[in-house]
Each structure stands twice: as C-alpha cells, then as structure tokens.
Amino acid sequence: RALKLGMMPADGIGKEVLPCAARVLQSTPGAPKFDFVTLPAGFEHFQKTGSALPDETVRVLREECDGAMFGSVSSPSHKVEGYSSPIVKLRKELDLYANIRPVVGVRGTRDDEKWVDTVIVRENTECLYIKSETIEEGPQGQVARAIRQITERASKRIGKKAFDVALAREALRSKAGTSATAGRGKVTVCHKSNVLSVTDGLFRTAVRGVYESDKKSAGGPGRYEGIDMDEQLVDSMVYRLFREPHVFDVVVAPNLYGDIISDGAAALVGSLGVVASVNAGDTFFMGEPVHGSAPDIAGQNKANPIASIRSAALLLEYMGYSDPALKIYKAVDDVIREGKYLTPDLQGTATTSECEEAILRALQK
Amino acid sequence: RALKLGMMPADGIGKEVLPCAARVLQSTPGAPKFDFVTLPAGFEHFQKTGSALPDETVRVLREECDGAMFGSVSSPSHKVEGYSSPIVKLRKELDLYANIRPVVGVRGTRDDEKWVDTVIVRENTECLYIKSETIEEGPQGQVARAIRQITERASKRIGKKAFDVALAREALRSKAGTSATAGRGKVTVCHKSNVLSVTDGLFRTAVRGVYESDKKSAGGPGRYEGIDMDEQLVDSMVYRLFREPHVFDVVVAPNLYGDIISDGAAALVGSLGVVASVNAGDTFFMGEPVHGSAPDIAGQNKANPIASIRSAALLLEYMGYSDPALKIYKAVDDVIREGKYLTPDLQGTATTSECEEAILRALQK
Numbered sequence: 098r099a100l101k102l103g104m105m106p107a108d109g110i111g112k113e114v115l116p117c118a119a120r121v122l123q124s125t126p127g128a129p130k131f132d133f134v135t136l137p138a139g140f141e142h143f144q145k146t147g148s149a150l151p152d153e154t155v156r157v158l159r160e161e162c163d164g165a166m167f168g169s170v171s172s173p174s175h176k177v178e179g180y181s182s183p184i185v186k187l188r189k190e191l192d193l194y195a196n197i198r199p200v201v202g203v204r205g206t207r208d209d210e211k212w213v214d215t216v217i218v219r220e221n222t223e224c225l226y227i228k229s230e231t232i233e234e235g236p237q238g239q240v241a242r243a244i245r246q247i248t249e250r251a252s253k254r255i256g257k258k259a260f261d262v263a264l265a266r267e268a269l270r271s272k273a274g275t276s277a278t279a280g281r282g283k284v285t286v287c288h289k290s291n292v293l294s295v296t297d298g299l300f301r302t303a304v305r306g307v308y309e310s311d312k313k314s315a316g317g318p319g320r321y322e323g324i325d326m327d328e329q330l331v332d333s334m335v336y337r338l339f340r341e342p343h344v345f346d347v348v349v350a351p352n353l354y355g356d357i358i359s360d361g362a363a364a365l366v367g368s369l370g371v372v373a374s375v376n377a378g379d380t381f382f383m384g385e386p387v388h389g390s391a392p393d394i395a396g397q398n399k400a401n402p403i404a405s406i407r408s409a410a411l412l413l414e415y416m417g418y419s420d421p422a423l424k425i426y427k428a429v430d431d432v433i434r435e436g437k438y439l440t441p442d443l444q445g446t447a448t449t450s451e452c453e454e455a456i457l458r459a460l461q462k
Numbered sequence: 463r464a465l466k467l468g469m470m471p472a473d474g475i476g477k478e479v480l481p482c483a484a485r486v487l488q489s490t491p492g493a494p495k496f497d498f499v500t501l502p503a504g505f506e507h508f509q510k511t512g513s514a515l516p517d518e519t520v521r522v523l524r525e526e527c528d529g530a531m532f533g534s535v536s537s538p539s540h541k542v543e544g545y546s547s548p549i550v551k552l553r554k555e556l557d558l559y560a561n562i563r564p565v566v567g568v569r570g571t572r573d574d575e576k577w578v579d580t581v582i583v584r585e586n587t588e589c590l591y592i593k594s595e596t597i598e599e600g601p602q603g604q605v606a607r608a609i610r611q612i613t614e615r616a617s618k619r620i621g622k623k624a625f626d627v628a629l630a631r632e633a634l635r636s637k638a639g640t641s642a643t644a645g646r647g648k649v650t651v652c653h654k655s656n657v658l659s660v661t662d663g664l665f666r667t668a669v670r671g672v673y674e675s676d677k678k679s680a681g682g683p684g685r686y687e688g689i690d691m692d693e694q695l696v697d698s699m700v701y702r703l704f705r706e707p708h709v710f711d712v713v714v715a716p717n718l719y720g721d722i723i724s725d726g727a728a729a730l731v732g733s734l735g736v737v738a739s740v741n742a743g744d745t746f747f748m749g750e751p752v753h754g755s756a757p758d759i760a761g762q763n764k765a766n767p768i769a770s771i772r773s774a775a776l777l778l779e780y781m782g783y784s785d786p787a788l789k790i791y792k793a794v795d796d797v798i799r800e801g802k803y804l805t806p807d808l809q810g811t812a813t814t815s816e817c818e819e820a821i822l823r824a825l826q827k
C-alpha cells in the first residue's frame with residue numbers, strides 16, 4: 098500500500114517548493130510509494146474563504162494520512178479579525194510537540210569555515226504560542242498582556258525527545274566511524290531562568306530531571322549513558338552560536354527561543370533556504386521548511402527547493418525509512434558541493450526547477 | 463561642583479572592570495570632575511546580607527547621584543528564595559526605560575569584514591521582565607505561567623527614544639560628512655506580531671504611531687524627516703543580523719527580544735567584552751557593560767575593560783558631555799586597531815590592567 102501524505106503548500110513560495118519535494122520523494126530509489134493529497138491551508142485561503150485551516154484539512158490529516166508536508170504561510174503583520182496562524186494551530190491540533198531542526202553544513206564548501214552540525218529541538222505547543230492575549234484600556238492608554246505557559250508535562254516530553262535525538266545521532270556517528278569529536282553527544286538546555294525563574298525554572302528542572310532520573314533509575318548503564326548535558330541562557334546562546342557553533346550538538350528550547358535560535362543557526366549555513374524541519378508527535382510527522390513564504394520572490398521560479406526537499410527526507414527518516422532519507426541528504430549535499438545549480442539565496446543563478454533537476458539527477462547516481 | 467556617580471561593581475568581573483572605567487573618566491581631558499561613591503548590589507551581597515539591592519543604594523542613587531555605573535551580576539540559574547535580579551529591579555525603580563546598546567565595529571580591523579554600526583534600543587521596564595509568574599499543581603504535573611505585559615505608554619516612549627537616537631546619529635554623521643550611505647537613518651521595529659498579534663501588535667502600532675503622527679502633525683517638515691522606518695520579525699532579525707548587519711541602523715525592540723538580539727549583534731564585533739550600554743530615563747542615566755559576571759575568569763586580571771570604559775563614555779555622552787565621550791571612544795578604537803594590548807576574548811594576551819593602561823595612554827595623545 099502507498100503512503101498517503103497530506104500536502105499543504107499554503108502561501109507564497111510554499112506553492113513552488115512543496116511540489117519539488119513531492120517529485121523527489123517519488124524518484125528516490127528505495128523509497129515507498131506515495132499517494133499525495135493536496136489540502137488547503139494558509140492566509141490566501143483565509144482571504145478567499147474566511148478559514149486559514151479548514152476542519153476538513155485537519156480531519157483528512159488525522160483520519161487518512163500517514164504523514165504530511167507543510168509549505169509556508171504569509172502572515173499579516175497586524176491583527177486581522179478571525180485569522181490565526183494555521184501552522185501554529187496545526188502543530189497543536191495534531192500534538193506535534195517537537196519541532197526538530199537540524200542545521201548542518203556541507204563538508205567541502207565554505208560551510209567548513211564555521212562548522213555547524215547541530216539540531217534544535219524546539220517545544221512546539223506552548224510558551225507564548227498558546228496565544229492567550231488580552232488588551233484593555235487603562236488610565237495611561239492600552240495595556241496588553243500575553244500568557245507564557247510552561248508545563249512540566251510538555252517540558253519533560255520535549256526533554257526526552259531531545260535526549261533521544263542525541264542518542265540517535267551518536268548511534269549514527271559511531272556507525273559512520275566519526276564519533277567522539279569534541280562537544281558531541283550533548284544536550285544543551287536553553288532557557289532564561291535568571292529572569293524567568295518560575296517558568297524557565299520549570300523547563301530547566303524538567304529537562305534536567307529526564308537526564309538525572311535516567312541515571313538514577315538505571316541499574317546498569319542508563320539509556321542516556323554517554324550523552325552529556327549542559328545549559329545556556331538564551332541571550333548567550335545566540336552569541337555563542339555565532340562565535341563557536343561547533344560546540345553545540347542538540348539544543349532543546351521552549352517554543353519562542355527555539356524559533357529565534359534556529360533562524361540564527363540558519364544564517365551559519367548560507368541561507369534559510371536550506372534548513373529543514375520536521376514537526377514530530379509520537380506517531381505522526383509533518384515536514385516543513387524553516388523559511389517563510391517570501392512574497393518578494395514568490396511565483397518567479399527563484400525559491401530554493403532544498404529546505405523542502407530536506408524536510409521531505411527528514412519526514413521519511415522519522416517515518417522509519419532512513420535509507421532513502423540518507424540518499425536524499427547525500428544528493429542535496431552533492432549538489433551544494435558542486436555549486437553549479439544553486440539558487441540566488443546561495444549566490445547562484447539557477448532557478449528552482451534547475452536546482453530540483455540537479456538533485457533528481459544526483460539521486461540516480 | 464564635581465559630578466557624583468554611584469558605582470555598583472556588583473559581582474564577578476564587574477568588580478575589576480568598573481574601577482578601570484572610573485580611572486578613565488578621571489583622566490579624560492575635558493571631562494568634568496567626578497566624585498565616585500561605591501554602592502552595594504549583587505548576588506554576592508545577597509548571599510552575605512539577604513538583599514541584592516539595598517534600599518539605601520536606591521536612595522543614594524535617587525537623592526544624591528548625578529549618574530551611575532553598574533558592573534555585572536551573577537545570577538543563580540535556579541530559583542533562590544527571596545532573590546531577584548538587582549539590575550532588572552534598578553532599571554524599573556529608577557524608570558530607566560531605555561537600554562541603549564550601540565554595536566559598532568572598528569574601521570581598519572577585521573570588523574570591516576562584516577561591518578556593523580547599529581544601535582539597539584531595548585525597552586527596559588516591561589515585557590516578560592515584569593516577572594509576574596505563578597506555578598500550580600495540575601492533574602498532569604506543574605503548570606507555570608508568566609505574564610508578558612506591553613503597554614501603549616511604554617511602547618510610545620521607547621519608540622520616541624529610538625527615533626531620537628536615529629536623529630542624533632544622523633546629525634553626527636552629517637557633521638562628520640559621512641551621511642547618506644545605504645540603509646542609514648532608519649529605525650527598524652523588531653517584533654513577532656505574526657504570533658503575538660495583541661501584545662506585539664500594540665508595540666508595533668505604538669512605535670509606528672510615533673513616526674506617523676510626527677509626519678501628520680508637522681506643518682512644515684516633521685521632526686523625524688529624513689529618518690526611515692521599517693520592521694522585522696524577531697526570528698528573521700537574528701538571521702539578517704548575522705547575514706547583513708550593515709542594513710540595520712537603529713533597532714527598537716521589546717525587552718526580551720532586545721536582550722537576545724543585542725547579544726547576537728555583539729558576536730559581530732569580536733566579543734561581548736567590547737559592547738557598552740546605557741540605561742536611560744529622561745533625566746538619569748546608568749552605564750552598564752552588556753557582558754555578564756564571567757565567574758570563570760573573575761579575579762584573574764583577564765577581563766576586558768573596554769565594555770565598561772565605553773559604557774562610561776556613553777554615560778558621559780548622555781549626560782551632555784559629548785566631547786570627552788568622543789575622546790574615550792577614539793582612544794578605545796585606537797587601542798583595538800593597534801591590537802597590542804587586547805585581552806584574551808579578543809585573541810590578545812594582555813591583562814585587564816595592561817589594556818586599561820593602553821587606553822589611558824591613548825587618551826593623552
């Protein structure tokens with residue numbers, strides 16, 4: 098039976114790059130068969146119909162799909178009555194509680210200068226993203242308030258996910274014979290508990306607790322034996338990320354910090370146009386490029402399809418098909434290393450289609 | 463009459479670098495006379511006395527001082543009963559509502575590679591820094607909440623401050639004959655109103671309102687004529703800051719985003735050890751290096767005194783003594799350019815004292 102994937106191109110360049118990802122999935126040697134179903138979502142859909150995420154889209158994803166891909170949304174920068182970000186809502190509705198964002202340079206390119214090979218594990222359901230906001234008229238003008246929520250449950254499960262990601266990376270590294278480089282096999286807890294001692298204090302304690310109780314409960318070696326843990330305040334994190342990105346392996350962060358630091362990390366690998374993510378629950382996964390809808394270049398065949406193609410590979414990997422996923426990663430790396438078919442964001446002159454075609458060719462080698 | 467400055471070295475390297483700043487102030491040709499009074503504050507003081515910011519410190523600052531300098535605080539990373547960050551409290555108690563953080567490279571050094579000349583104007587009294595946090599036991603474990611507050615009043619006044627900073631920079635540039643380079647004379651509003659449409663929506667609208675009402679109300683040219691305005695989501699802001707820092711002139715941000723992006727910007731000028739700030743109210747100012755207390759190198763004569771020395775110059779500038787302030791900036795730039803007396807954070811081998819002495823010598827030239 099073919100795997101059914103719900104495809105939500107949504108807005109702007111999402112509509113150009115998501116089809117590239119679908120074609121790559123279909124052409125990857127060793128990949129399962131796919132059955133793609135396009136589902137409406139996004140700001141443009143909202144403008145046409147009044148709904149940014151139709152119930153039917155969520156129903157089909159829940160009841161019929163094995164996985165999904167999301168493109169990118171255009172967000173109005175001011176409040177539009179009745180509009181709410183469909184991607185934020187989707188993550189919550191499907192309980193895709195982890196947004197896993199690997200930021201990895203390509204060896205043999207200028208990425209080597211500031212080597213980065215890190216995965217940001219972003220909590221995906223709470224923090225300020227619960228969007229509980231109020232506004233009122235006070236004696237000195239308007240007063241707006243938002244609630245930032247951090248729960249023990251969500252912090253523990255994202256902590257566990259981060260240690261599991263670190264473990265999987267360690268396994269891969271030792272399989273590839275490249276383990277034991279400095280600063281590897283480590284989870285860094287990102288927070289700001291020097292100011293937010295209660296909310297970030299809880300996040301910090303919960304994540305550390307996952308690690309420490311693993312140590313204690315284990316009669317023999319614990320599950321996370323061999324993985325280190327440290328922590329970093331979010332402001333210093335951004336600073337150190339620019340200065341010495343190589344010291345970070347897996348970084349786990351509450352929702353908003355995760356959003357910010359992953360964009361920061363993206364700057365280190367040349368372009369947001371190459372950074373992939375997967376929104377992960379326990380059994381359902383949704384690939385999503387980290388970039389936005391880029392209205393300035395939308396519809397011009399200029400967008401970089403790599404972030405979406407890598408997101409498709411991540412989706413495959415998380416769905417349990419790591420061999421075809423590795424083939425896609427390698428084909429993309431080859432094309433970046435060759436440097437002949439790169440889009441303008443990577444200082445190239447290729448179109449979206451030319452870049453996609455180069456990847457399709459590399460896949461067949 | 464001498465100017466009375468309240469000096470709070472606080473913790474760690476603050477105790478080493480603040481005295482350097484005082485000596486530089488005293489030795490600057492054309493500077494007023496100073497009368498320094500050392501005031502207790504900090505985590506170490508809390509551990510000894512149970513108070514991180516004695517009432518008497520605040521009273522002396524309020525009633526007797528013309529200005530102040532703050533060093534750096536060590537913060538416990540977990541909640542300590544009764545402890546609350548003295549710097550966060552000071553900013554609020556003295557209503558120092560703007561934290562102004564210039565991040566500027568030095569021409570003729572490797573700073574030229576990624577040229578940055580930007581000022582971050584950080585709102586200093588609200589956002590998540592109101593520290594209104596609660597925690598309760600729920601059916602699935604602990605649930606913590608923090609309130610993020612954004613008011614029209616605070617957003618308007620920080621907006622006004624940002625446009626005034628941009629104006630002052632324009633004036634300085636045209637005086638120096640270097641105006642009209644691309645992307646200059648501009649205020650960028652940093653927010654995340656695509657998710658926080660109410661709180662960040664209010665911040666955005668209030669700051670834009672300052673600019674737009676200036677345009678409308680002016681019969682002739684408005685006060686901010688010649689200054690541009692644009693905006694940037696905080697995640698993209700961090701990304702663009704790494705990639706094309708030269709496009710930013712003045713950036714205005716709510717408290718937490720301001721904290722994060724200024725550390726990010728600091729990475730572009732070699733070290734947090736050179737980045738200065740001034741906490742500004744309407745009539746009272748407090749200089750403060752952006753770096754932390756660096757417990758790992760405290761007491762070893764290794765800390766970079768430049769951030770504190772530049773903060774002292776900023777304080778002078780904001781107190782109305784721009785000529786001696788400019789002398790200090792220039793002396794620091796000369797020492798950085800010469801490169802012989804730099805501390806380890808700038809890949810040098812000089813001690814704190816050697817760096818300070820080099821600056822004192824450069825001041826007399």
Ligand SMILES: CC(C)[C@H](C(=O)O)[C@@H](O)C(=O)O
Nearest residue numbers: 170182184185356656657697
């Ligand atoms: C579009 C926006 C709501 C989203 C977010 O903040 O999560 C985006 O920035 C991302 O990183 O996926």
Ligand SMILES: CC(C)[C@H](C(=O)O)[C@@H](O)C(=O)O
Nearest residue numbers: 291292332535547549550721
């Ligand atoms: C020490 C801490 C409370 C402080 C802050 O977050 O404001 C620091 O990071 C800063 O930037 O001044």
